[in-house]
Amino acid sequence: MRRHCAALIAALVLGGCATPSQDLVVLLPDKEGKVGTVVIQGQKGNAVLNTAYAKARTTPDGGVQRGTATQSEVREVFGSALAAQPPRPISYTLYFESGNDEFTEQSKQEVKGLLAEMARRKAPDITVIGHTDLVGPDPSNDALSLQRAERVKSILAGMGIPADRILTAGRGRREPLIPTAEGVSEPRNRRVEINVR
Amino acid sequence: MGYYKNEASSRALAASGIAKRTNYWGVIMQSTRLIVIRRFLFLLVCACSIAPVAGRADDIAQFRVARGSVYLERSGQRLPARVGTHLQATDTVVTGADGSAGIAFIDNSLLSVGPNSVLAIERYAFNSTTHEGAFESSLRKGTLSVVSGKIAKQSPDAMKVKTPSSILGVRGTEFLVRSND
Numbered sequence: 001m002r003r004h005c006a007a008l009i010a011a012l013v014l015g016g017c018a019t020p021s022q023d024l025v026v027l028l029p030d031k032e033g034k035v036g037t038v039v040i041q042g043q044k045g046n047a048v049l050n051t052a053y054a055k056a057r058t059t060p061d062g063g064v065q066r067g068t069a070t071q072s073e074v075r076e077v078f079g080s081a082l083a084a085q086p087p088r089p090i091s092y093t094l095y096f097e098s099g100n101d102e103f104t105e106q107s108k109q110e111v112k113g114l115l116a117e118m119a120r121r122k123a124p125d126i127t128v129i130g131h132t133d134l135v136g137p138d139p140s141n142d143a144l145s146l147q148r149a150e151r152v153k154s155i156l157a158g159m160g161i162p163a164d165r166i167l168t169a170g171r172g173r174r175e176p177l178i179p180t181a182e183g184v185s186e187p188r189n190r191r192v193e194i195n196v197r
Numbered sequence: 198m199g200y201y202k203n204e205a206s207s208r209a210l211a212a213s214g215i216a217k218r219t220n221y222w223g224v225i226m227q228s229t230r231l232i233v234i235r236r237f238l239f240l241l242v243c244a245c246s247i248a249p250v251a252g253r254a255d256d257i258a259q260f261r262v263a264r265g266s267v268y269l270e271r272s273g274q275r276l277p278a279r280v281g282t283h284l285q286a287t288d289t290v291v292t293g294a295d296g297s298a299g300i301a302f303i304d305n306s307l308l309s310v311g312p313n314s315v316l317a318i319e320r321y322a323f324n325s326t327t328h329e330g331a332f333e334s335s336l337r338k339g340t341l342s343v344v345s346g347k348i349a350k351q352s353p354d355a356m357k358v359k360t361p362s363s364i365l366g367v368r369g370t371e372f373l374v375r376s377n378d
Contacts, residue, residue: 084264086307127325
């Protein structure tokens with residue numbers, strides 16, 4: 001009996017040692033159904049995952065084995081991690097009346113939506129991102145877009161959002177909403193975007 | 198292989214993209230240019246007051262979800278993690294057998310871990326103007342769910358997740374990792 005126990009323990013210990021770290025990676029579609037790409041580099045092999053539910057497993061010899069995960073496998077292994085995902089960030093876009101500091105009527109509605117969304121979330125923080133049109137070079141647009149973001153930050157702070165929960169960013173002319181030729185003054189590109197997390 | 202190097206966090210880049218956060222509490226109640234929606238304001242103050250106030254330039258993320266046993270390891274110290282707790286580059290997130298946690302980063306990357314997990318943030322840098330940056334983390338054990346953000350969208354090689362036996366290069370966007378220690 002004792003010998004059997006010893007053998008069993010030895011088998012368990014050896015079994016434990018003989019099974020080095022094995023990883024599992026599963027690629028998911030995003031909320032719109034689009035699928036990205038993840039490259040898994042093992043000690044010897046590698047795999048590229050670029051289809052929904054494609055999976056890769058590292059093998060004891062350092063290789064990487066491809067396969068397809070089932071939804072029940074995903075639920076079983078990753079259910080808790082998935083259930084702990086933070087809410088998705090939401091984006092709002094605000095415009096000013098030309099020539100003054102007032103938001104347009106539509107943007108005032110957006111601000112209401114933004115405040116309601118912040119009230120729904122636990123300990124939300126936001127990034128206020130200024131954007132410009134394609135008039136002028138990067139450095140001056142970077143500065144201008146940051147100024148715009150800072151102005152909106154002070155307005156939002158004035159409405160009761162704690163300023164230490166507001167980050168600002170100046171994205172300059174890098175992300176026009178409406179693609180235009182160089183030097184085109186496009187009001188829809190002169191905007192402020194707010195990400196709520 | 199260069200990937201395996203544990204690079205020091207580059208806070209300068211992270212900080213450069215984040216404009217200073219001034220304390221506006223003093224002016225909050227002054228008259229506003231826009232209509233103040235009092236009901237929302239009240240709810241908002243309630244929602245925000247749950248979290249400790251700790252706005253600092255090297256904060257890179259916050260806990261959005263913390264269930265069961267969840268804590269942070271920072272410079273050898275163990276700190277409790279709650280909803281609203283800020284994270285810094287080089288923090289390690291640890292969950293117990295009943296724990297799970299969700300974290301939102303300032304580039305909109307979302308990471309969450311299941312029970313019995315150890316996730317080390319090894320490097321985080323984000324320039325909010327250019328969206329250039331670096332995001333390297335290491336899942337030492339447990340389970341991880343990732344929704345990549347602006348860093349991975351801007352530069353396909355900027356986001357990496359390591360496990361004890363592999364390195365994942367992230368070109369987007371949603372994926373899961375389990376690491377058996």
